[in-house]
Amino acid sequence: MRDVAVVSFAQAPNLRSDRERNEVEIVMPVVREALDSVGLEQSDIGFTVSGSCDYLTGVPFSFVMALDAVGAWPPIEESHVEMDGAWALYEAWVRLQHGDIDAALIYSFGKTSLTDLDKVMSCQLDPYTLMPLWPGAISLAGLQASAMLAAGTVSEADMAAVASHSREAAQGNPAIPEAEGPADVDDLLSRPRVAHPLREHDIAPATDGAAAIVLVAGDRAAEVCDKPAWISGIDHRVDTHAPGNRDLTTCPSARMAGERADVGRSHIEVAEVYAPFSHQELLLASELGLGDGVDVNPSGGALAGHTFMVAGLARIGEAARRIHDGTATRVLGHATAGPCLQQNLVCVMEAAR
Amino acid sequence: MSELCAVTGVGQTHHDAERSDLSMHGLVREAAVRALADAGLEWKDIDAVVVGKAPDQFEGVMMPELMMADALGAVGKPLLRVHTAGSVGGSTGLVAAKLVQGGVHKRVLVVAWEKQSEADASWVLMMKIPFAAPLVAGAGGYFAPYIRAYMERSGAPKDTGIKVAVKDRLNALKNPYAHLKMPDITEEMVADSLMLWDPIRYLETCPSSDGACALVLTAEDALGSCEKPAWVVSTAMRSEPTMFAGRDGVNPQAGIDCAAELYRKGGITDPRRDIDVAEIYVPFSWFEPMWMENLGFAEQGEGWKMTMSGATALDGDMPINASGGVLSSNPIGASGLLRFAEAALQVRGMAGEHQVDGAKLAMGHAYGGGSQYFAMWLVSSDKP
């Protein structure tokens, strides 16, 4: 496999509601920053790929408009996945394996304030047996949390601790300018439930945003970046769909992706996992084998600001950033899709090539 | 690092206006099961699944590959979903090919599909979007002015489009999977059909179909029992913005550049001579002469001569759309992959009644959006 590194990462602030800018206007400065920070132009990029969702924008072919933000002239080699940008990054990593190009640009965007994300997520379900019930993502997550509480694998205090840490960590993250104020576990446990057993702090606020990453292969990565975040393992897997068909206290696809990405080969210092619900961070940490010595979601995680279609790419970017700034040498970024963590992607990055 | 990639299995559904006999899962499996059987493989032999389809509003399910992960045999495997508008079937094939060529997987199942009858396709294509300029009358209304511009530029005879419409529907009679079967079609019938968006007539327009196409792509050392693989010789993909000052919407640069890269990587110097048969994306009949020029099979302004002389007929020197093409079956998400699949069938000698004798090198072509996304591949009966 060819060595590929994340050399830059840029993201727009995750805002509860950006009523001023449309998707193109949010993406444009993010793409520019990702390129400028490594001194590259669109003409240096051999492959461009994005992730976005028509049901989120409410418009078919919605990814087409975002191409204006990139400057696709002369014509470029470009692709798109109807998935979180993390999978667009995966497609770019695969493309770079071919050996004929050295640099790829990935971006993704989402304006969750346009609609009721929870309701839209019901449209992702089996249309015969689940969608007509309109459960929404929150209720399904609540079922998963209930299962975990009943099994005794987590406690409500554990969940509140995740939320408390997320709020604390987000205070220092310019990408989360509207972070909820810090609160301790007892305070959070005293608050009312929203969808039993979930309380408001267990559920990520939906936000608007965009992110971009540049991948460079081989020696060129070190030419453009002092501390490239080398991808040492990347894998993704999917579980059976129906939540009723799964043991919701487990996440086999995350476990499998983590094993295939060789998470366990040596110590992970920082892990950014895409968990828009507090109990999911605990489940993922367990399935990925992340013990007490791992700094989980130091960015605040998706729990502090959840831009659908971006949160996974942003996790990879946030983790890579710890290598770029020299504070870590082995990190992972994770992304998820589908109800109750049905599909999972794990990307392990290292300072050493 | 670039491994060889071969098509060892091809499967497609019987395309129709409404496959009410099948659920979405069933539609996809009808194609996938055929592809696996063709490849002599079982579900467990597949390493990864790549799905392609166009906007999810066509079926009313967001990211349906997730809810049909089980039906796709994808549980425990990597599953990707590509969406590049009309070219998606093609780009999906390319994404899957890269998985094999990059050495990531040995056997990949590719499925592209659309079940347009589930929701309301015309509503999706003409959705009234606030603040946007009114998209007046659907895809045909968008392309018709460019077709008019081509006619004006080239001086093509007015019945060029009619000839393509008849040719492709007659070819479709030889394709058991094609949607439209019009054994009585004549040029008069096409000429008399309603002029929908002048200069495009009803019978010069593609149908709206339910359908799926599946391929098995394998690495050189995983051919299994396949005796006649179609080797992927070269691939290319290009995009340009929908609208910009000075854009040529009739002969898009992205198409020209895409074909140029395809030919360069495939060692092609004279496409019309070197390529034996091509399956290209023609949803409105006039796109055949336009693409002949865009792809370099004909000089600028002379693409129509290939149609009018019979060069693009099944017995011509450059058969185009022997399968009946998009004009005969158009499940939007699948159409691009169907072009790639039919190209593979040709070089494997498995195109049945619409087989072009001695076809050894074939092109698959797909385009999408406002003629801005292009995906192409060249497949050969010979190992590169």
Place this chain on the structure above:
Amino acid sequence: MAEDPITGIVCPIRLDYTITPGRAQTRFLRGLESGKLLGQRCPATGKVYMPPRGSSPTHGLPTTEEVEVADRGTVTTFCVVNLQFASTVREIPYVCAQILLDGADIPFFFVVQEVDVNEIRMGMRVEAVWKDPSEWGPTLENILFFKPTGEADASRESYKEHV
């Protein structure tokens, strides 16, 4: 008692979206409120885009310079629509044209009326017919349609790069 198999279900879906036009389009829509067609110029090529999208599609650069374009221009190409489509109700046949407004560097789609479908041609000069100003809002619907101005056709040179 034999039961007919279930061959389908109907699942009504209603989703509400609040669309944000964004900064560039907001400027454009505000312009329409006062009867103006505002475009934006690409800083790299100098080309004027109308309607503006905030970004130059060829260069991915912000287009901040505003340029007012005329409400008359040249038909670069067109088609005649003979069928009623769901999203619009118009008297058929009607003409849809790509119109290159004076001052703009890309044509845009609009309906042309008050023209015989046998008369419409590439190069024809047309002008906007607006609603009564009292009815103007931030929308392109302020323009009812374009109609021929009666001027001589534009020279092919003037629009040939847009066809």
